[in-house]
Amino acid sequence: MDRYFEKxxxxxxxxxxxxxxELYDEYILPKRKTKYSAGYDFFAxxxxxxxxxxxxxxxxxxxxxxxxxxxxxxxxRSSMGFKYxxxxxxxxxxxxxxxxxxxxxxxxxxxxxxxxxxxxxxxxKGESYxxxxxxxxxxxxxxxxxxxxxxxxSPLRKEDNNE
Numbered sequence: 001m002d003r004y005f006e007k008x009x010x011x012x013x014x015x016x017x018x019x020x021x022e023l024y025d026e027y028i029l030p031k032r033k034t035k036y037s038a039g040y041d042f043f044a045x046x047x048x049x050x051x052x053x054x055x056x057x058x059x060x061x062x063x064x065x066x067x068x069x070x071x072x073x074x075x076x077r078s079s080m081g082f083k084y085x086x087x088x089x090x091x092x093x094x095x096x097x098x099x100x101x102x103x104x105x106x107x108x109x110x111x112x113x114x115x116x117x118x119x120x121x122x123x124x125k126g127e128s129y130x131x132x133x134x135x136x137x138x139x140x141x142x143x144x145x146x147x148x149x150x151x152x153x154s155p156l157r158k159e160d161n162n163e
Contacts, residue, residue: 003066003134005029005040008108016108017045017059027061030132039075039131042111049122050115055089058129063107066134068097073133074111080129085117088130095132 006029007013013024023045030040042060050056064072074093080086089112100107111130115121123129 005062005064039133041128042130043128044123047125055114057110057112060109065100084121086115086121089114
């Protein structure tokens with residue numbers, strides 16, 4: 001299989017989200033809603049809410065494996081911006097192919113949202129709140145041999161949690 005989503009390990013789930021095997025077993029992987037959907041919907045592991053003016057870092061519980069000449073781009077669902085004025089704090093998340101094997105994060109993706117609206121934004125467990133789209137990309141042909149082994153350059157560092 002060229003590309004796929006999988007859950008983070010239960011050990012990582014216990015450390016970063018919650019020590020709850022039942023919750024781990026029941027949350028679902030991203031999927032497309034229709035035959036022609038470009039995006040894979042990301043679903044909330046648990047209920048969460050974001051107060052007006054607040055930012056929240058949300059663990060997805062997912063990691064993604066894909067081809068080396070592809071990128072996974074993360075976006076909020078369109079309706080969230082239009083209806084609720086909720087945005088990703090980095091506007092678009094960029095997940096590189098080598099993030100999957102990251103020695104520090106083991107590929108666990110987080111999404112940081114900010115509520116710029118005037119009402120509390122609520123998401124129920126199992127509802128979609130973001131989407132990921134796989135895209136091919138081109139390079140200039142330069143040789144790069146650096147290997148990712150940490151959070152360097154990533155907006156998803158643990159210490160950046162501004163809840």
